[in-house]
Amino acid sequence: MSGCDQKCETSKDNVSQNSVDEGLPRELSQLSLSSGSSPEEFHCNKGHSEATLKNIFTYYQSQKLCDVVLIAAGVRIPSHKIVLASCSEYFAAMFTGSLQEAKLSEITLERVDPQALRTLVHYCYTGIIELSEETVEVLLSTATLLQLHVVTSTCCDYLEKQLDPCNCLGIALFAEQQSCLNLHKAAMDYTHQHFVQVVKNEEFLCLTEAQLEILLKSDDLNVVTEENVFESLMLWVQHDLANRQKHLPNLLKLIKLPLLSSEYLIDKVEAACGNVSECQPLIMEAVKWHLLPERRSLLFSHRTxxxxxxxxRLLAIGGMDGYKGANNMEMYDPxxxxxxxxxxxGTRRLQFGVGVIHNKLIVVGGRDGLKTLNTVECFDLTSLSWSTLASLNTHRHGLGVAVLGDGPNSPIYAVGGHDGWIYLNSVERWDSCSRSWTLVAPMAGARSTCGVAALGGRLYAAGGRDSGxxxxxxxxxxxxxxHWAACAPMTRRRGGVSVCASAGYLYALGGHEAPANAVGGRLACVERYDPATDTWVLLARLSYGRDAMGSCxxxxxxxxxxGYDGAQYLSVVEVYDSENNCWRKLSSLSTGRAGAAVVAIPPPRNIF
Incomplete structure (x- = not known):
């Protein structure tokens, strides 16, 4: 045995399997089985296919034995039907069906680039194709027409690697025209991710109104604030003001004006669009959002x-993870x-509270596993550094912490908790100007592991445990x-409850009714408080009954x-869909944890 020839010896019992393994025709295996009882021999030339195709390519180059001539823009390309039909579904249907072309020796292909056609015919013989920025698009469109799927996919992969802020919109449009769905998605995803850079290029300024509308509708635009989107719209309008100003009212509907600052609305939006009558209701809607926060539940739309x-981003900080307690943080990117x-x-803490003020995390109280703390730490999200603030007047764990207001000097409140000996009804307030904690009016009753949230300029404390x-x-x-005033009680007793405010309502999530160390008794039910009517209503249940969950x-x-379901620390994360009154799962934490402080932090400024 020598060269590419390989001698294969086998018995009757396994010759069929070896035939399949070596890629031999079934007829050959059947022939060997039908012979006598002695072992059969056959030779398998593994280089046969490659050598044969190489010979056929030689005939193509010398234009011998060709049985069809393809003609594109006057350029004649002699070739072999069997080769073309073997690679292209387009040619297979043409040459093996009932079409007239099956009988013709010359076929003219309309609106086909001759050089691209020659390159693709060459590929049919060799399996080799050269791509460049100058040729890839015409090759892709021609390969799509000829149904050369491997070439189409290869061209799409090449274009995806070439995506850039200056060409991604053009590639997305081209991919859509060629029905290359994966490439179109990749190009649009790239456009969304690099939106702020994309708008600086000529392709963006040349978009039609319909194309720009599709782009502005997306909630996936990677921007720091809605100001970036408004400014991109005005850049597009100003590029051809005479012809594009008429589109401003329709496109301004896609800008989330209520989410712009009141100053920006007056100084920028009103100045640029206020003279267009159709834009005025949109500006007024945004102004109402700022002036009448108590009515926001009536003003919700896609613009809000x-x-x-x-x-x-979301931060999950500390909590119990099944061991000594976690002192690490995890960040969620939506x-x-x-x-x-x-x-x-900086230190391990359990049953602590966290507030966010002006890009800073204020970590308050808790316990270190042995003793209850009154210490307070500050983590700067810009410099990623820790510092120490003035301590609380009272040691407390199981406290609730909330920030009342959204300004850089908004006060932080530390509510209730346990000092290691007794349940507390005392409340302290942090003043960022004096950088000190002062006691304010106490609650009517002591409570620990309660839920605390700010809503409508007031502070709410719900549930928890007292000494009973x-x-x-x-x-x-x-x-x-x-002054503290009593509100309507919740429908269920809830220790270890999580409370969150949204859209003018207060939400109470989970908790436990029985003692915290009892088996069972964890709640999956969720209820919502309306301060206008002083009433609670039950909503869709969580997927698991649990207490000590974080919410934000x-x-x-x-x-x-x-959270904790009575048996294990959970890593499950859910988001509430208020429109459909249901909970949907998000990506899980890397490890289960209960009692974690969960807070939202501003988006990073270097997202580009």
Whole structure:
């Protein structure tokens, strides 16, 4: 045995299997089986196919034995029908069907680039094709016509690697015209991700109104604020003001004007669009959103739903993870639906509270596993550094923490908790100007592991535990009067409850009714409080009954993170869909944790 010839010896019992393994025709295996009882021999030339195709290519080059001539723009390309039909579904249907071309020796292909056709015919013989920026698009369109699927896919992969802010819109349009769905999606995803850079290029300025409308509709535009989107619209309009100003009212509907600052609305939007009568209702809608926050539940629309990149990120901080307690953080990115490790806390803390003010995390109280703490730490999200703030007046764990207001100097409140000996009804307020904690009016009753949230300029404390049992009661603090007032109680007793405010309502999630160390008794039910009517209503249930979960408003949706179901620490993360009254799962935490502080932080400034 020598060269490419390989001698294959086998018995009757396994010759059929070896025939299949070596790629031999079934007829050959059947022939060997039908012979006598002695072992059969046959030779398998593994280079046969390659050598044969190489010989056929030689005939193609010398234009011998060709049985068809393809003609494109006057250029004649002699070739072999059997080769073309073997590679192209287009030619297979043409030469083996009932079409007239099956009998013709010369076939003219209309609106086909001759050089691209010659390159693709060459590919049919060799399996080799050369791509360049100058030729890839015409090769892709021609390969799509001829149904050379491998070439089409190869061209799409090449174009995807060439995506750039200056060409992604053009590639997306071309891919759509060629029905290359994967390439179109990749180009649009790239456009969304690099939107701020894309708008600086000529392709963006040359978009039609319909094309720009599709782009502005997307909630996936990667921008820091909605200002970026408004400015891109005005850039497009100003590029051809005489012909494009008429499109402004229709396109301005796609800008989330209520999410712009009131100053920007007056200084920029009103100045640029206020003289267009059809734009005035949109500007007024945005102004009402700012002036009448108590009516926002009536003003919800797609313009009040933030784009994914502007809602920020979610941090899950510390909590119990089944061991000594976690001091690490995980960050959730809503654009990618992924959790990634972030930073670590300066010290280990359990049952603590966190507030966010002006790009800073204020970590308050808790316990370190042995003793209850009154220490306070500050984590700067810009410099990624820790510092120490003035301590609380009272050691407390199981406290609730909330920020009242959204300004850089908004006060932080530390509510209730346990000092290691007794349940607390005391409340402290952090003043960022004096950088100190002062006691304010206490609650009517003591409560620990309660849910605390700010809503409508007031502070709410719901549920929790006192020295007796889990509580249904709810109290509301008015900073103007320094007074706590009772609200309608929840429908269920809830210790270890998580409370979150959204769209003018208060939401109470999960908790436990029985003692925290009892088996079972964890709640999956969720209820919503309306301060206008002082009533609670039950909503869709969580997927798991649990207490000690973290919850936070991310954008305009509530996210529930982790918790304890009585047997294990959970990694499950769910988001509430208020329009359909249901909970949908998001990507899970990397590890189960309960009692984690969950907060939303601003989007990073370097997202480009």
């Amino acid at each position: 739903r933030p784009r994914t990149s502007t809602i920020g 654009r990618t639906n992924t959790w990634t490790p972030f930073m670590r806390m 049992a889990c509580l249904r009661s709810v109290e509301c603090y008015d900073p103007a009067t320094n 408003l991310l954008g305009n949706r509530i996210v529930a993170v982790g």
